[in-house]
Amino acid sequence: MGEVSLVDVSKRFTLRIGRETQTIQALSDVSFTVRDGEIVSLIGPSGCGKTTALRIAMGLETASRGRVTVDGREVKGCGYDRGMVFQHAELLPWLTARQNVMFGLEMKGMRGAELRETANHYLDLVGLTDSHNRRPHQLSGGMKQRVGIARALAIDPKVLLMDEPFGALDAQTRETMQEELMQLHERTRKTILFVTHDLDEAVLVADRIVVMREGRIQEILKVPLPRPRGDLGIARGTKEFTDTRYRVWKALHADAPTVH
Amino acid sequence: MADIAERSPPAPEPAARRPLPAWVITTISVVAVLLLWQFFGRDINPVFGSYPSEIAYAFVALARSGKLWAALVESLKPFAVGYGLAILIGVPLGLVIGRFRVMEAALGIYVTAGYAMPLVALVPLLVLWLGLGFAVKAAIVFLMSLFPICINTWLGVTAVPKTLIEVGKSFVAPDSVILRRIILPATLPYIMAGIRLAVGRAVVAMVIAEFFTTISGLGAIIINSANNFDTATMFVPIVLLMVMAIGLNSLIGLVERLVAPWQAEIAGRDQS
Numbered sequence: 001m002g003e004v005s006l007v008d009v010s011k012r013f014t015l016r017i018g019r020e021t022q023t024i025q026a027l028s029d030v031s032f033t034v035r036d037g038e039i040v041s042l043i044g045p046s047g048c049g050k051t052t053a054l055r056i057a058m059g060l061e062t063a064s065r066g067r068v069t070v071d072g073r074e075v076k077g078c079g080y081d082r083g084m085v086f087q088h089a090e091l092l093p094w095l096t097a098r099q100n101v102m103f104g105l106e107m108k109g110m111r112g113a114e115l116r117e118t119a120n121h122y123l124d125l126v127g128l129t130d131s132h133n134r135r136p137h138q139l140s141g142g143m144k145q146r147v148g149i150a151r152a153l154a155i156d157p158k159v160l161l162m163d164e165p166f167g168a169l170d171a172q173t174r175e176t177m178q179e180e181l182m183q184l185h186e187r188t189r190k191t192i193l194f195v196t197h198d199l200d201e202a203v204l205v206a207d208r209i210v211v212m213r214e215g216r217i218q219e220i221l222k223v224p225l226p227r228p229r230g231d232l233g234i235a236r237g238t239k240e241f242t243d244t245r246y247r248v249w250k251a252l253h254a255d256a257p258t259v260h
Numbered sequence: 261m262a263d264i265a266e267r268s269p270p271a272p273e274p275a276a277r278r279p280l281p282a283w284v285i286t287t288i289s290v291v292a293v294l295l296l297w298q299f300f301g302r303d304i305n306p307v308f309g310s311y312p313s314e315i316a317y318a319f320v321a322l323a324r325s326g327k328l329w330a331a332l333v334e335s336l337k338p339f340a341v342g343y344g345l346a347i348l349i350g351v352p353l354g355l356v357i358g359r360f361r362v363m364e365a366a367l368g369i370y371v372t373a374g375y376a377m378p379l380v381a382l383v384p385l386l387v388l389w390l391g392l393g394f395a396v397k398a399a400i401v402f403l404m405s406l407f408p409i410c411i412n413t414w415l416g417v418t419a420v421p422k423t424l425i426e427v428g429k430s431f432v433a434p435d436s437v438i439l440r441r442i443i444l445p446a447t448l449p450y451i452m453a454g455i456r457l458a459v460g461r462a463v464v465a466m467v468i469a470e471f472f473t474t475i476s477g478l479g480a481i482i483i484n485s486a487n488n489f490d491t492a493t494m495f496v497p498i499v500l501l502m503v504m505a506i507g508l509n510s511l512i513g514l515v516e517r518l519v520a521p522w523q524a525e526i527a528g529r530d531q532s
Contacts, residue, residue: 059429078430078431083430086426088423090423090427092424092442094445094448094522103431107432108431108432135522137525137526138525
């Protein structure tokens with residue numbers, strides 16, 4: 001099982017601008033559930049609160065109101081039931097690829113031969129067996145993020161939380177990574193919450209899309225694309241993709257306030 | 261058209277010139293300075309100044325008599341103890357001050373003030389507390405080198421990217437593990453810079469200690485030869501100390517490459 005829910009989550013920040021304090025409502029009563037084995041994209045323009053929602057789900061930030069549950073149990077702070085993939089991979093630069101994967105496992109208490117083997121297994125899973133000895137600066141952007149994914153998967157979390165994981169990659173690498181994520185999902189059946197600002201990506205990877213605007217959920221849409229989605233290039237050509245993409249686009253632009 | 265046809269074939273491209281290695285440039289620079297010093301130094305009254313060949317003669321005389329080495333060993337003992345303690349205490353202190361808000365608020369002010377402390381003025385007081393011997397010399401070296409090491413470590417901690425700490429948090433690493441396995445390695449370049457900066461201050465502190473407590477070691481040679489208007493001999497320990505500082509500095513650089521090899525690689529300095 002692996003089901004994560006945000007229940008009536010609100011978040012307020014207090015900003016000091018000069019002498020004035022300003023309260024910013026980053027999230028207002030956000031509620032949604034990512035079901036077991038499902039991939040849900042969280043999409044919206046920058047500043048809409050999607051990353052804040054993800055960080056609250058991870059426990060890196062606390063909600064002002066509301067709660068986060070994993071399999072029905074409320075969670076406080078970070079835990080091994082959730083694995084985080086950061087926007088820029090955020091590998092520890094002094095560790096090799098394998099040591100980076102081992103880091104999370106060691107924190108979880110794994111030692112000895114099992115530690116090494118588990119790390120090797122997950123590096124293998126993301127196709128980095130031969131690069132296990134490289135340090136992050138010797139890896140390309142895509143490879144770094146693969147290590148980041150392996151590191152999060154290795155602790156065998158119930159839910160994978162991904163914060164614009166492919167946003168910093170070039171277009172071709174991004175497409176490869178999207179396909180690889182699909183294959184990984186087929187194999188591991190992990191529940192995934194996937195934050196992105198890329199419309200195509202949101203549709204291609206997800207089973208459902210949560211569209212956010214100004215700290216609220218605008219709409220939740222189903223993606224009628226079948227799984228497995230081996231070749232995303234073909235998926236892109238389908239009518240279902242085009243239709244869903246348009247529906248998401250409309251949700252993002254619905255009763256758009258006049259340009260300010 | 262004609263003169264295009266008549267034009268001789270392009271000259272072969274000059275072989276790519278390898279840039280001069282750093283040590284060659286340094287050697288040229290040192291030789292040039294020594295030559296200039298030798299040339300102009302000879303015109304100065306030997307009481308007011310000296311020049312390389314005279315200093316070299318004085319060096320040989322001092323070294324042969326065995327006085328120089330005895331003095332060097334005598335000086336190095338409090339230096340090593342004071343400097344070593346400063347690293348052992350300054351680094352953890354800086355890590356803790358940088359990491360914990362309460363510690364920063366409570367202790368940061370003393371470290372900042374301590375860096376600017378006019379230590380020479382406090383030497384008489386230290387003598388009253390610790391006597392005139394080894395302890396006070398080590399203490400003076402310690403106090404002079406502690407603060408740059410501590411401050412640099414502290415600054416290094418505050419420069420650690422927040423996201424790297426969040427990586428630790430997201431894997432439920434306890435604070436102590438985050439400090440040891442994320443903040444310490446991320447801060448290493450700053451720590452090493454602090455340790456380097458402290459070399460210079462520690463050397464100065466050592467000589468101050470030898471001037472103002474029991475006159476001993478290399479400081480004694482400086483004072484005694486100055487009192488005898490033997491300027492060339494006076495320069496021997498001074499030059500020796502500067503050479504020693506350069507050596508220590510490169511040694512620390514070597515250690516840095518050993519403990520933090522990724523840093524040089526990231527900065528692209530691993531080729532030199």
